Amino acid sequence: MGGFFKKITYGLLKSVRAFDIYGKPITLHYRGEEKFKTYVGGSVTILVFLVLLSYASYLTAVMFQRQTVIYSSSCVVRDLNSDLSDNKPAEHGFAMAIGFRWNNISFLDEAFLRMYKVRAYQYSAILQTGGWNETEEELELVRCQDYFPYYNQTHLKRYRINNHVCIKVKDYSIAGNLYTDISKTLRIKISKCSSADRGDCYESKDIDEYIFYQYLEVVMINSYFDLHSFDDPIKTYLTQEYYYTYQAGYFTQTNFYLKENNMDALDDYTLVGGKKKRKFYTVAKEKTDKYAYTSGDYAQIEFHLDPETEVFKRNVFTFMDLLANIGGIFSLLSSLAMLIVGFYAEKMLRYSIMAKCYTFDKRELFQEQPCQDSEGSLEVPNTPVREQPSDAYGRNLLKEDLAEEEKENRKEESEDFEGGSKEGSKEEEKEHQISRNF
Known part of the structure; x- marks a missing residue:
């Protein structure tokens, strides 16, 4: 039974040793292998691969769940003279609506048109050889019900924004500023009804009295970049700017500056979909000024291009990042394991070679061969420890060496015996001669 468990244990240890990737290279094959492998090296290799597998599983979950996002933004001021x-x-989600706050009367209602006139213009100023060429192209205004692309229609109805007026077309443009060769702005003017426009206008006093209690409201759809949204990263929200427009003897001019923003997102972890x-x-930003009332305009709203532009970048954790991280941690762990296991394997290689090539001859080590010295004392001869190879070929060589050595020892003993007998006879003759002389 013990042999069975011993066999299983040996098989498991042998399997563990087969995992060793840090084995020390040897010139000759060792047991049919090109590297000297140890149980310690195999265990460390298994540990390294388990750590890599755990780390790779964690990074894979991070990649699929998009938990790691690299986000950056940069603001650039562009030269409007060259651009x-x-x-x-x-065309990119911006829209504006204008009307009186909390008022059911629309700027397009007949009662309102007898008091005020609201018009939108595409203003352009182009520098030519003879001077500035200024043009104003009137844009059609409609109710905002179907022309204000905000996702929450309930919100629009609750605050009566659907009753405001919006620009019907979407191809109006803005460019440059007042100091560039080309300047384009969007203008909206609110003027008092005059007899030149229609003959049924209300009295000027009644118009001034009505507008005195009104708040002019400009509602705009702004956009922002949602960092954590991957299906629809550009979200919108409402910006409500309202102010009292009428002050005796003055009219209000408000300038809004629109900033261009660019999103550059890499959201596909397989790098197939691109950016x-x-x-x-x-x-x-917004700037409001009041000027002396001279032309009959109550308010004027202009939209300009802001010279600043902002770039938003977002990169998710991709498959290439996964491979790079795994390769980095594998290189680190492999280097540490190579140092530790390499030192151990070098020592174990020498030990294993010595253990396989040499063993102790215990028979001669513990065998006592007493002999008598000149003083009559006994001593154990200083018999050298013999080393014999463990393989069959080495054992045969050792037997031949021992046989030759034993033959030589016998020869020496016989010669010593013959020499001793001759010396003994000479001493006896000498003693006999001395006795005869006496």
Whole structure:
């Protein structure tokens, strides 16, 4: 029974030793193997692979769940003198609505048109050889019910934003500024109804009295980059700017500056889908001024291009990052294991070779061969420990050496015996001669 368990234990240890990848290279084959493998090296190898497997499993879960995201943003100020390209914010999710706050009257209602006139223009100023060429292209205004692309329609109805007016077209553009060769802005003007427009306008006093209690509201759809959203990373929200527009003898002008933003996202961990690129606009800043009331305008709203642009970058943990991390931790663990196991394997290789090549001759080590010295004392001869090879060939060689050595010893003993007998006879003759002389 003990032999059975011993055999199983030996088989398991042999299997563990087969895992050793840190074995010391040898010039000759050792037991049919090119490397000297040990149980310690096999155990360390198994431990290293278990650590790598655990780490790889963790990184794989992180990759599929997109838990590790590298995010960065940079703000760049571009030169509007050289970059005169058109920017169309309405095509990238931006929209605006204008109306009186908490008022059921729309700017397009007949009662309102008898008091005010609301118009939207695409203003352009282009520097030519003879001077500035300024044009104003009027844009159609409609109710915002179907032209205000905000996802929460319940919110729009609750705050009566659907009753405001919006620009119907989306191809209006903004570019440059007042000091560039090309300048394009979006203008919205609110003016008092005049007889030149229609003949049924209310009295000027009644119009001023009505607007005195109203808040002009500008509602805009702003966009932002949602870091944790991968299906729809560009989200929208409402920005509500409202202010009292009327002050006796003044009109209000408000300038909104739209900033262009660019999203550059690598959301595919397999690197097959490539990068996603999106553009969106946000209101960067706002400036309001009051001027003397001269032309009959109550308020004027302008949208300009902001020179600053922001770039958002997002990279998820990809399959290539997974391989790089696993390769790095494997190199580190392999180097440490190589130092530890390599030192141990070098010592064990020498020990194993010595143990396989040489053994002690215990028979001669513990065998006593007493002999008498000149003083009559007994001593154990200083018999050298013989080393014999463990293999069959070595044992045969050792037997031949022992036989020759024994033959030589017998020859020497016989010669010593003959020499001793001759010397003894000479001493007897000498003693006999001395006795005769006396």
